[in-house]
Amino acid sequence: MFRRTKKGFTLIELLVVIAIIAVLVALLLPAVQQAREAARRSSCKNNLKQIGLALHNYHDTYKSLPANFWRHSRPDDPNTTNNYWSGSGSVEAYGWHVSLLPYLDQAPLFNQLDVNGYHLDKTLAGENPNLTPQQAQTLLQSRLSVMMCPSDSNEGIAHRNRHFGGGQGTNAGGLGNWRPGITNYISNRGTRDQPQSRNDTHGAFFHNSSVKFRDFIDGTSNTFVVGERETPNCRSGSWVGVRNPRGSGGRGIWYVTAHARALINSPVASWSANKGCGEGFASMHTGGAQFLFGDGSVHFISENIDSNPLDRGPNGRAAWAIFTPGDDRWSWFSVYQRLARRNDGFPTGDF
Amino acid sequence: MTKHTYFLRFCCLMAGSLIMLSGCGGASDTPEMGYVTGTIKMDGKPLKNALVTFRPQDHETARQSVGTTDEEGFYELKYSLRETGVMLGKHQVTISTAGMESGEYGADGEGSGETGEKVPAQYNVNSELTAVVEPGSQTIDFLDLTSEGEIVEQDDSEGY
Numbered sequence: 001m002f003r004r005t006k007k008g009f010t011l012i013e014l015l016v017v018i019a020i021i022a023v024l025v026a027l028l029l030p031a032v033q034q035a036r037e038a039a040r041r042s043s044c045k046n047n048l049k050q051i052g053l054a055l056h057n058y059h060d061t062y063k064s065l066p067a068n069f070w071r072h073s074r075p076d077d078p079n080t081t082n083n084y085w086s087g088s089g090s091v092e093a094y095g096w097h098v099s100l101l102p103y104l105d106q107a108p109l110f111n112q113l114d115v116n117g118y119h120l121d122k123t124l125a126g127e128n129p130n131l132t133p134q135q136a137q138t139l140l141q142s143r144l145s146v147m148m149c150p151s152d153s154n155e156g157i158a159h160r161n162r163h164f165g166g167g168q169g170t171n172a173g174g175l176g177n178w179r180p181g182i183t184n185y186i187s188n189r190g191t192r193d194q195p196q197s198r199n200d201t202h203g204a205f206f207h208n209s210s211v212k213f214r215d216f217i218d219g220t221s222n223t224f225v226v227g228e229r230e231t232p233n234c235r236s237g238s239w240v241g242v243r244n245p246r247g248s249g250g251r252g253i254w255y256v257t258a259h260a261r262a263l264i265n266s267p268v269a270s271w272s273a274n275k276g277c278g279e280g281f282a283s284m285h286t287g288g289a290q291f292l293f294g295d296g297s298v299h300f301i302s303e304n305i306d307s308n309p310l311d312r313g314p315n316g317r318a319a320w321a322i323f324t325p326g327d328d329r330w331s332w333f334s335v336y337q338r339l340a341r342r343n344d345g346f347p348t349g350d351f
Numbered sequence: 352m353t354k355h356t357y358f359l360r361f362c363c364l365m366a367g368s369l370i371m372l373s374g375c376g377g378a379s380d381t382p383e384m385g386y387v388t389g390t391i392k393m394d395g396k397p398l399k400n401a402l403v404t405f406r407p408q409d410h411e412t413a414r415q416s417v418g419t420t421d422e423e424g425f426y427e428l429k430y431s432l433r434e435t436g437v438m439l440g441k442h443q444v445t446i447s448t449a450g451m452e453s454g455e456y457g458a459d460g461e462g463s464g465e466t467g468e469k470v471p472a473q474y475n476v477n478s479e480l481t482a483v484v485e486p487g488s489q490t491i492d493f494l495d496l497t498s499e500g501e502i503v504e505q506d507d508s509e510g511y
Contacts, residue, residue, distance in 0.1 A: 230432075233432055234432075263414060263415075263431075264431075265431040265432040265433070266417075266431070266432070267416070267417055267429035267430065267431055267432055267434075268402065268417055268419070269419070269452070272402065272419070272450060272451045272452045274450055275402075275417065276452070277432060282432055286433070287381070302380055303414070303431045304380050304381055304382065304414060306412040306413070307412065307414065308412040334412040335412075
């Protein structure tokens, strides 16, 4: 006997349930991806925060921020400020990251490298009797998780264009073309793009610098000191230092530092036309990048922030090349550039 | 049968509200944009490896978009690393080859150098080129550039 019972579901009901599950999954999957990125982003932010604490601890000890990169004069050279920029280039120099190693639980690495005893080029050339160039190279290729943003995709070592080939110490030590340890955290040197310019001392770091917090005339909460740079397009950087501080473009100081003339997440590849993200700040996060401010706070700055690169002034000179201190045209600098300059004297408001 | 109808209605309601919920979030401060591609020729020949910059004229501190021309002189404007497009409205356009990284990478991973300025000043330093960007995709060509005119190298070696 056929008897119609009410057990089970009809086809329609099943289809509707399946459709709802499909909708739910479709909603959830992107959300999971976003949650993963959000987690990486906050881990990335935590690294910046650690670097901020390290900077403050360094400042407590030495009463100033570390130099962007340093290589003081030879003993026979009385001119302590300029010799760095004269003579032949391609002299490797430690960067600010290395100064912070003891404050980031990396004191053993710092001590093994004997940073205070030997300059980077001397170490690479094998002048340190306790460290062969090969041993130094291994140490300098260390993967330091605090230096790396988890959102970034990289090979765990500096981009091939951030190599240390051709430097004086590298040549003397016979290391050939080698790639140093990677970092995604890059210091702020201000708004000028010329590596050779000795006048751009408006950022938080410059060559042989010793900026103090009292030098942040605009206030430490209105000036950023460190930002991010990603690898696939912008070639991130190296925590070791610079290969050729006087070189232009990719050979120069952008291994450790960046300027705010390039827009955040600039679409210009590499270091072209002084606008490339290879010498600016950029991140893998959607819509902006994270910045560490002088007061130790970390903020996400949108790439839509007002920023006027002022790259063409009268007679083809960059607009600020014609500025002198006190010139009211400094007010032309927009919010992003004002945040990058610690002593422009202009309010920034919200950003 | 009414039971089934209720169930179906309930399901439809759930599905509908979920779809609507998915519209929440994702608010962005990115402005409305148009999408621009085009070709640049100087003296009738494609201008390669040049930087094309669109600068918004309505709001001078707004973000500019840039594009780099390929071998055929073709460019696409990009707003940021991962976003194409350009803000709507009137723009001043500059075309320049100064300081562009050129060529392939050598064995040591080094670029083969930077190109000098090949485009006369009337297209970059003293540019009178303008363009109006509208919503949606569009093609903006600059086909009648001439190499006649003073070439001005940007000089910002000193200053503050």
